[in-house]
Amino acid sequence: MAVTLEYQRINVSRGGRPVLVDIDLQIAAGGLVALTGASGAGKSTLLRVTNRLIAPASGRLLIDGADAAAEPGPVLRRRIGYAAQGVGLFPHWTVADNIAAVPWLNGESRRMRTQLVAEMLDLVELPQSFASRMPAELSGGQASRVGLARALAARPGLLLLDEPFAALDPETRTELADRIEALHKAQGLTTLLVTHDLADALTRASRILVLEAGRLIADATPAALVADPRPAVQALIASPLDQARRLVRLTG
C-alpha cells in the first residue's frame, strides 16, 4: 500500500556544514515525486533521510503517521524499496539471489523466494532464464532492471530511486523510465526519484521538488515549474527546454 510521508523541520549537517536546512514537506500516498537540483544540493541526502541511511540532526520524519526513528534502521529499510545509485548488485550472488535479498533477510522460505523471483523477473520484463545469471553477465539496462526487481521484491509501499538512469543510453533509459512509471501505478507505490536531469523529472513526475544548497526552493507540478519565473528555476530548466524546442523544430 502506498504510504504518506511527512518531513518536519529536517536538518542535516556534515562536517559542520548544513546539507539540508529546515525541510518541511508532505508527500501524499501514490505520488511520483522527483527530487532534483544541482549536484551537492542535498537531493540524495533527502532520499537517504527517508529510509534513515542518514539520521537527521534535528526534525522528524513520519511514515504513514508513525515516527521513522521508532524502529531499528535495518527493519525500517526492509519495508522500503531502494534502488541504489550505480545499482550495486552483489556481484557474487546470482540474479535470483540478488532479487530475493530482502525476502531472504526477512526469513522467507526458499520456495516462496523462488516464486517471488519469477514474478519479479516478469514485472521488470526480463526472461526467466536470467535467474541463474551472475551480475557480471548483464548489460547496464538489464542490471538496472534487476536492481529495480530487488527493490520491489518485498512488496514495499514506498520506492526510493537514486539516479536510476545515470549510466544508461537514451533508448534503455526511456524503456526503464516507462517500466518504472508502469510499476509505480500497478503496484500502488509512493515513489521518490532522485535525478539531476530535469528532463526526466519534467516528463515522468507528478510533482517536482527543487533543492538548492540544502533548501527546498521549488515544489510544483511540471507545468507550474516550467512557468515559474524565478531565475534560479529558469536556469535549471533552460537546458532541457531549449533541447526540446530544437527537437520540435527539427521534426517540423
Added chain:
Amino acid sequence: MIEAAAWDRAIALLPDRTAAHLGVSAAAVGLALLIAVPTVLAMVGRPRLRSAVLTAAAVVQTVPALALLALFYPLLLALSALTERLAGFGVPALGFLPSLLALTLYALLPLLRGGADGLASVPPATLDAADGIGMTRGQRLLHVELPMAAPVIMGGLRTAAVWTIGAATLATTVGQKSLGDLIFAGLQLEDWALVVTGCLAAAALAIVTDMALWRVETGIAARRWRKAGLGAALLAAMVAVVLALWWNARPPDSAERPVVVGAKSFGEQYILAELIAARLREQGLAVTVRSGLGSAVAFRALTAGDIDLYVDYSGTLWANALERTDVAPRATMIATLRAELPERHRVQVAAVLGFENAYALAMQRADAERLGITSLADLARKSGRLRLATDTEFQQREEWAALQRAYGLRFARLTAYTPTLMVRALTGGEADVMTAFSSDGRIAADDLVLLTDPAGALPSYDAMLLIGPTRPELARMLQGLERSVPVEAMREANWQVDRATDKRTPEQAARWLAARIRDR
C-alpha cells in the same frame, strides 16, 4: 662434484627438519590469522586506526627477519624471569616460542594489508545497496564485504604463508629446528649438498603451500567446491604429516630430557659439539646437538637452561659475560673466568681445551723467512711497505686499535675481503699479511706462519667448555678434556670440514679428533 654420500646425509635430515619447519610456519601463520582477523574488523570504518596499524606492521617488516628473531630471545628471557618470579615457572626463551612470535609478527603485514585492501576494494555502490535494502552491519560484513574481499584476503594469506616459510629458515639461529639447519650448516661447512637440499626443500614447501592456497582461493571464488576441497585436503595432509612426524619424534614418556649440546654457527663449533656429544653418549646419556646458534644467543641460552653445555672462547666471555674492556694475560683471563663465571652466571668451566681461536696476523712462510719476520714487533719495522688483507669486520674491532697502539703498525694498504678471498689475496700475492684465526685449518694447509705477540696486545681466545646451571654433574664427566686438544689437532680437524675436496662431516672430524686425543 658433490659425492653421493653427501646427498644421502642431507636427505636423511629432511623429514625431521621439514616437519619442524612446516610446524613452526603453520603455527605462526595460524596465530597471525587469529590476530589479524579481529584487527582488520576493528579497522573497518576507522581510517586512523587502519593507517596506524598498517604503518606499525610495515615498520616491523623492515626489520630483517634475522634481527627480529634475535630480538625476541632477550625479550623472552626477561619475560621468563618475570613469570618465574610471579608464577614460579619460566617460559622457554629458545627454540619454538621466539620463532613463533617473530614469524607471527612477520606474517601480520600481508594479512592485515590483504584484509584492509580487500575490504576497501568493495565498491561504495554495493555497500550502499547492502545498507539500503536493510542489511545489518554484521550481515553486510558476512554476506557482502568478506566474500567480495576474499580474493584479496586470500592473496594476503598466500603471501604470508610463502614469506613465513622462507623466513622460518632463519629460526635455526634461535635454536628452532628448521630447514635452515641444513642451509646454515652447509654454508659454514661449504657442504653444498646440504645448502642445495635445504633451499630446494624450503622452496618446494613454499610452492606447494601456495598452490594449495591458490586452489582454495580460486575454488571458493568460482564456487567450485571440489577444487577448493582439493586444496584444503592438500593443506590438511601436510599438517597431518607434520603431526605424525612429531608424534614419532617425541621423546619416550619416562626418559628425562636429553642433554643439549649447543654450537655456534661455524665448523669448529660443530666438531667440538659432536666430540662432546659422543663422550657423553659413551657414558650412557641421551644427547642432542643444537647447532647454528647465533653468537649472542649461545651464552644466554646456557644460563637460561635452553642448552646444557657448549664451547666458548675466553676473549668473548671476558668482554660479554664479565663485561671487561681491558686486556689481561692469557692465564689471568682463564683464572678470572673460572672464578667469576660460577658466581655471576652459575656457569662452570668444565675444561680449558688447550687451544686458542684468536685473532692473529699471518704471513706466507717463505715471505716471513725472507723478510726475517716472526713477531708483530718485527712486522712493525717493515709494515710501511707491506699490504694487509683483513676480514670484513677486523678494521672496526678493538683488536686492530690495540695492535696499532702497541706496535705502531702502519701498512701501505688495507683491504677488507670475505674469508675465502682473503686467503686468495695472500697466496695470490695481492697482500703480504692477513688476519687469521689461530685454529684455522688453512694455516697448516697453506703453510702460513702466525706472528707472535710479545707485547700481549691481542686478547687470548682460549676454547673453554662451559656447563650451565641445569646439569652441573656433566662437569665431572667431561673433566678429561682439560688441555686435551692441541691447536695443531684442532686445525687439522677444521681443515677436514673446511676444505673443498675430500670433505668430512663434523661427525667424522669429531671421531678423528677423539682418536687423536686418546692417542696422547
